[in-house]
Amino acid sequence: MISNTSVNKFLEEMSALLNPDEIILIDGTENQLQELREIACKSGELIKLNEEKLPNCYLHRTAINDVARVEDRTFICTTKKDAAGPTNNWMDPADAYKMLYNIAKNSYKGKTMYVIPFSMGHINSSLSKIGIEITDSIYVVLNMAIMTRVGTAVLDKLGNSNNWVRGIHASCSIDENNRYICHFPEDNTIISVNSAYGGNVLLGKKCFALRIASYQGNWEGWLAEHMLILGIENKLGEVKYIAAAFPSACGKTNLAMLIPPEEYKKNGYKVWCVGDDIAWMRIGEDSRLWAINPENGFFGVAPGTNKTSNPNALATTSSDTIFTNVVLNLDDNTVWWEGLDENPPENAIDWMGKRWNGKVDKTPGAHPNSRFTSPAKNCPCLSREFENENGVPISAIVFGGRRAQTTPLVYESRDWNNGVFVGSIMASETTAAASGKIGKLRHDPMAMLPFCGYNMGDYFKHWLDMGGKLGENAPKIFNVNWFRTDESGKFIWPGFGDNIRVLEWILNRCENKVSAKETPIGFVPYSKDINLSGLDLSENKLNEILEVDKSIWQNEINDIESFYEKFGDNLPNELKSELQKLKNKLK
Ligand code: OXD
Numbered sequence: 001m002i003s004n005t006s007v008n009k010f011l012e013e014m015s016a017l018l019n020p021d022e023i024i025l026i027d028g029t030e031n032q033l034q035e036l037r038e039i040a041c042k043s044g045e046l047i048k049l050n051e052e053k054l055p056n057c058y059l060h061r062t063a064i065n066d067v068a069r070v071e072d073r074t075f076i077c078t079t080k081k082d083a084a085g086p087t088n089n090w091m092d093p094a095d096a097y098k099m100l101y102n103i104a105k106n107s108y109k110g111k112t113m114y115v116i117p118f119s120m121g122h123i124n125s126s127l128s129k130i131g132i133e134i135t136d137s138i139y140v141v142l143n144m145a146i147m148t149r150v151g152t153a154v155l156d157k158l159g160n161s162n163n164w165v166r167g168i169h170a171s172c173s174i175d176e177n178n179r180y181i182c183h184f185p186e187d188n189t190i191i192s193v194n195s196a197y198g199g200n201v202l203l204g205k206k207c208f209a210l211r212i213a214s215y216q217g218n219w220e221g222w223l224a225e226h227m228l229i230l231g232i233e234n235k236l237g238e239v240k241y242i243a244a245a246f247p248s249a250c251g252k253t254n255l256a257m258l259i260p261p262e263e264y265k266k267n268g269y270k271v272w273c274v275g276d277d278i279a280w281m282r283i284g285e286d287s288r289l290w291a292i293n294p295e296n297g298f299f300g301v302a303p304g305t306n307k308t309s310n311p312n313a314l315a316t317t318s319s320d321t322i323f324t325n326v327v328l329n330l331d332d333n334t335v336w337w338e339g340l341d342e343n344p345p346e347n348a349i350d351w352m353g354k355r356w357n358g359k360v361d362k363t364p365g366a367h368p369n370s371r372f373t374s375p376a377k378n379c380p381c382l383s384r385e386f387e388n389e390n391g392v393p394i395s396a397i398v399f400g401g402r403r404a405q406t407t408p409l410v411y412e413s414r415d416w417n418n419g420v421f422v423g424s425i426m427a428s429e430t431t432a433a434a435s436g437k438i439g440k441l442r443h444d445p446m447a448m449l450p451f452c453g454y455n456m457g458d459y460f461k462h463w464l465d466m467g468g469k470l471g472e473n474a475p476k477i478f479n480v481n482w483f484r485t486d487e488s489g490k491f492i493w494p495g496f497g498d499n500i501r502v503l504e505w506i507l508n509r510c511e512n513k514v515s516a517k518e519t520p521i522g523f524v525p526y527s528k529d530i531n532l533s534g535l536d537l538s539e540n541k542l543n544e545i546l547e548v549d550k551s552i553w554q555n556e557i558n559d560i561e562s563f564y565e566k567f568g569d570n571l572p573n574e575l576k577s578e579l580q581k582l583k584n585k586l587k
Pocket residue numbers: 069199247248249277299433434
């Protein structure tokens with residue numbers, strides 16, 4: 001059935017270890033996927049939703065103890081501990097394999113082993129990479145079939161090559177004390193046990209496209225980043241592309257699918273989504289930086305998604321979607337989540353499977369990290385370059401975090417090295433996307449803290465080297481913060497569609513169309529250069545969120561220094577010198 005020698009050997013070994021009753025190769029046909037949906041509906045793993053209102057849509061509930069990525073149980077397993085660096089959990093590969101194989105042994109007994117050949121990126125693109133995930137979960141198969149390109153076409157592309165990533169997922173008993181998400185970048189292998197939550201088990205996504213791929217990118221000279229990619233079209237029909245990194249659940253999907261406000265629409269502006277979560281970026285033959293989105297769908301956070309915040313995402317979810325951990329409305333067999341509208345269902349089931357009345361019950365009906373998995377092709381603003389095998393050229397790189405204070409609405413770094421410094425000192429308040437405390441400030445360089453598959457000191461060095469190679473073609477690097485609050489804790493900047501006002505300034509800076517004010521941290525806009533027309537925000541308020549307060553930044557320095565200390569000798573000198581420059585400027 002499969003002619004690739006290395007794949008066959010892997011499947012033989014895995015079937016001996018896991019002991020499934022049956023093995024099914026996912027061929028990518030709609031017929032096979034439909035059969036699996038039906039089996040999952042029979043077993044209760046999926047609930048079929050209202051076919052008229054939500055065609056081909058399903059609901060799934062994970063176990064209550066399995067609702068988010070588990071960073072404390074995520075490991076990078078490299079021969080040398082230093083290769084994983086101070087920001088990753090590390091395990092010796094031999095110990096990890098032994099432990100994981102013990103946990104997973106015979107765990108497919110009575111079950112089917114599904115074999116999913118998948119391609120990250122367009123199957124024909126030279127920038128793409130191939131993986132094979134085995135799993136005992138139909139939910140995983142169906143999600144992978146939305147999020148990646150799956151099927152026998154991938155095996156045809158692979159031929160007899162051994163260059164592919166092995167992904168092993170075993171649900172086991174969803175025991176959180178034996179849950180492990182382990183990466184073996186030296187052998188292109190990922191093993192995930194005792195979870196069935198998306199980010200831990202859709203191994204093409206965070207595990208491969210970020211952790212393993214970032215390691216590969218360091219060797220091969222490219223970047224795998226936690227970034228959305230969007231194109232902004234002006235009235236002349238010219239499209240410029242921006243790649244932007246934000247920590248999880250900070251509005252990446254909303255920004256990637258932004259709908260411009262009326263003033264901008266009138267002036268011919270359009271925004272095109274290339275990707276909402278991951279960018280693979282390489283230096284093209286023209287020496288510019290080119291990006292592809294290796295995914296084929298969106299695994300978006302449901303709560304807060306609505307007709308105003310992200311009408312494009314809502315439209316994207318209106319068919320062919322798997323919803324996870326949202327509310328089931330029993331009246332019409334549709335779904336609901338907090339922030340969808342003001343009309344929660346009264347006759348409903350919450351994400352835990354309990355009866356729920358949205359008018360009376362105080363507990364949220366949907367989990368704060370509940371999700372939708374939808375195909376990219378459903379997105380009304382999907383870029384026509386989405387399938388372009390070469391990707392899109394990047395004009396600007398944007399970093400951003402969730403900071404109530406400190407960081408201005410937007411600032412531009414002085415040059416590439418300073419931009420890498422800006423990315424490396426990113427900090428953000430934590431969200432529900434990962435288990436742990438919410439709202440706690442943590443350093444999250446380039447939004448890659450949970451996703452960098454190697455020593456982050458070496459990762460910074462790699463970024464600096466990429467700048468050296470790009471030379472004068474390097475995109476400009478910016479930082480944004482949509483989340484500054486006033487005394488009463490309310491966000492000052494409206495965000496959502498109005499973020500285009502900031503992106504416009506960014507592109508104007510890339511084209512040297514506007515000047516900017518120099519501050520100790522970089523260049524901030526003159527308020528006159530941010531278009532406020534049609535917006536209920538005074539220039540004074542705008543100036544307030546553009547302000548760089550030296551005393552707050554002096555405190556920030558202490559924080560950066562203690563964060564940097566972790567990296568010891570692996571911290572590149574260029575970043576030490578950028579930090580020194582910042583200190584001098586703040587004096
Ligand atoms: C995601 C995440 O799911 O970052 O994209 O957690």
